[in-house]
Amino acid sequence: MLLEHIAVLPVIIPLIAAPLCLLLGRNSLCWSFSTLVSWICFGVSLLLLEQVLEQNVISYHVGGWAPPWGIEVRIDAASALLSVIVSGISSVVLTWARMSVAKEIPEAHQALYFTAHLLCLTGLSGILITGDAFNLFVFLEISSLSTYTMVSLASDRRCLTASFRYLVMGTIGATFILIGVGMLYMKTGTLNMLDLADRVAAYDKSRTINTGLAFIMVGVSLKLALFPLHLWLPPAYTFAPSAVSAFLAGTATKVAVYVMIRFIFTIFGSDYVFQEMGMGLILLILAITAIYKCSIMAVFQHNIKTLLAYSSVAQIGYIVLGISLASVAGLMASLLHVFNHALMKAALFMVLGAVFYRVGSVQISAFNGLARKMPWTMAAFTLAGLSLIGVPLTVGFISKWYLVSAALEQNNWLVAALVLGGSLLAIVYIGRVIEAAYFKPLPERYEQVSEVPMGMLIPMWALVAANVYFGIDTQFTLHAASEAAQWLFESGRLEGEVPL
Secondary structure, eight states: OGGGGGGGHHHHHHHHHHHHHHHHOSHHHHHHHHHHHHHHHHHHHHHHHHHHHHHSOEEEEGGGOOTTTSOEEEEOHHHHHHHHHHHHHHHHHHHHHHHHHHHHSOHHHHHHHHHHHHHHHHHHHHHHHBOBHHHHHHHHHHHHHHHHHHHTTSSSTHHHHHHHHHHHHHHHHHHHHHHHHHHHHHHHSOOBHHHHHHHHHHSSSOHHHHHHHHHHHHHHHHHTTOTTSOTTHHHHHHHSOHHHHHHHHHHHHHHHHHHHHIIIIIIIOHIIIIIISOHHHHHHHHHHHHHHHHHHHHHTOSBHHHHHHHHHHHHHHHHHHHHHTOSHHHHHHHHHHHHHHHHHHHHHHHHHHHHHHHHSOOBGGGGTTGGGTOHHHHHHHHHHHHHHHTOTTSHHHHHHHHHHHHHHHTTOHHHHHHHHHHHHHHHHHHHHHHHHHHHSOOOGGGTTOOOOOHHHHHHHHHHHHHHHHHHHOOHHHHHHHHHHHHIIIIISSOSSOEEO
């Protein structure tokens, strides 16, 4: 009986668990409960991905009301893959987070953190599985409001300013999305995504449809921190608690990328967006600018969380660059990098949380000689950093290989060269941290510093191992990304869907 409703479990489970988590009161119980719930959601996501890869697409009619009149939950290869990423990163980060949260978040607010984390997981999962444009906006706001809360919970009061900036810019982005969806509804009279796609295609060069697309693209670009709408992201990642930075870096912007992909390929259609509206060139220019501008900004940072935040904006540039190529190969490379970057960046922020747990700082100067006292933690940073650069046998190499291949498929040698050039800048800013950890003298005040407990090392190294494993064995990620890209780009709407 439960399996009949498995499609809605990624939303229902954390939504019910969130208030229960707050009622538990004791922080140790909240951590155990929220971690268990997240792992259950991860298991459900894996089952859904397996089912989707076998049977194409899952369509679940909430309350038995058939779309477009009723609310539809619709899961395809792209949404199932992203759901695995979101729930997986959430589970590993929560497993790691107990000691980090105890150090960085005041005790009175720790239960609130775990509750907000589950609500954020609810919102992100809802975005991925909904087949309704307005419900996508609702789930986007659920995840955003809980994210603003999590960012504001750090002991460092600068997190309040960062959270407020995030709230203001996030609200502007959400308003743009809502206006765009409203314009589509005004013109078509429907909110179901597949029904919207049919009706939007019936209008040729409608000013209302064009304006709605423009509003949605600006709003989504703000949510995913695409240059130059990224100004909220560096302070949010820098001053948020380490567990929050790790979770958001691996999930929130990735889901926002999915929203962009969903609107472009499912509702409006790639031909309309890239050929008639000419947005491919706009996205390409913004993506390349993001890669270089933000990589250069990262080079000159002294706070490593800020460094990685700017790096995240640059990596979003790689993802959007693949989308802008308007090909199956480019979209597959983007989806691959969404998966792979989540593994890299979550691992790197977890390392920073481990360092902060021991030395109370994430300045580059605080890393001087630290490899002598925290060898496993610094080895984790090195391997995850090499993956970010794109060294062979890591997931970062796989992403950039397919991104370059997609560019060369179109004989676009300049874009391929620019992708490789961006990797050289990553060598510089990751190299600064590695140099400090391994080649600078150890300060006397660090003589008593020791490695972090196994409760932090094991989850951290699990992600590092995933960076290497999926860089060697690419069967799972390539198959899932290829299936998703093929469906999104060529079909837009799958036939032979499997109703539940």
